[in-house]
Amino acid sequence: MSNYPLSYKLSWLPRLLRPSLGGDSNGFAASKARLSDPPPMRTVRLAFVGDISAVANRDAPECDPAIAGLLSSANLVVGNCESPIIERSRAAMGTWLGTHHAMSERFLADALAAVGIARDRLVLSLANNHVLDQGIGGFEETLAALDRLGIRTVGTVAGGPVQRHAAGSLTIGFAAFTLWRNTGAAPFEERVLMQAAEWPRNAMSGIDLACAVPHWDWEFRHFPRKATRALARLLADKGAGLIVGHHAHVVxxxxxxxxxxTAYGLGDFLGTALTRLPWPARIGSIFVVDVSADPATHGRIAAYRQHFFMRLRAGNHERLVPVEALDGALKRRVAARLEAVFPISGD
Structure with a gap:
């Protein structure tokens, strides 16, 4: 039913238990940079978060004020809705095991309030492999719940290949898609976008910045595969000025x-796998992008920075803590892992 290659399936559990630093680590940029000198007088701030799910949470998270303040400073927050939003499970055993994702409308509303994300400034992608985990009925229930919450979406066939949303004074064109599905092709592709860089000629007209939001790469690997990097180049050639990916579950x-x-992967924002995960899979990040709103440089990226945090267990929920606030052996392990993935210092 799924479209994962056999080698992917066989490697999933070993990589879950021990996230990998293998692969090509050459040619990457710093995790933060200032791209405009002098900086623009006016900017619009976009904040991207990783996968959002209740699989590892029964209750809403606790959130450090520094993280909530960062998210509340954004004109627009963009994330991946990794779990269908339902009230009653349609796949009871799989949902209990965590193989079939689900979260309630109340959980999502409480989680957003806890982390400082205003619903009217949030855009969620539904283009991911888990979106039909609760069947077609679960997909329709998800759309209805997000509409009630006043949350905008991207990544659906009904919305079109490039979906426009306002961010301050700018118009951002989002091209969200997934390379992976957990169900059969026909019901999935009728509802969820899976085509990369297949944009009509006029799709980009009237937007200030084209942003691709792909659900790509292989899970629990810190460095993207060659095919993923090639796809990033194709997206850039097609006009995407910003590319922010999900699915790897590690930074x-x-x-x-x-x-x-291109930010290849942000890790999870709220835990999407098991409650107890190896520590490298509990490192997440928020990718903040400041975009010029000045007339002469309208829509150009002025600066970006990846802010790192840790998801710590706290009973039935997670606690989001900046990596700077960690201490002891955990802080040393996290610092060493981030240095391995992001060896180049920024501005």
Missing amino acids: QPVERIGGSV
């Missing part, structure tokens, strides 16, 4: 391709 590096910026 991945940044690459500059011409004038385009």
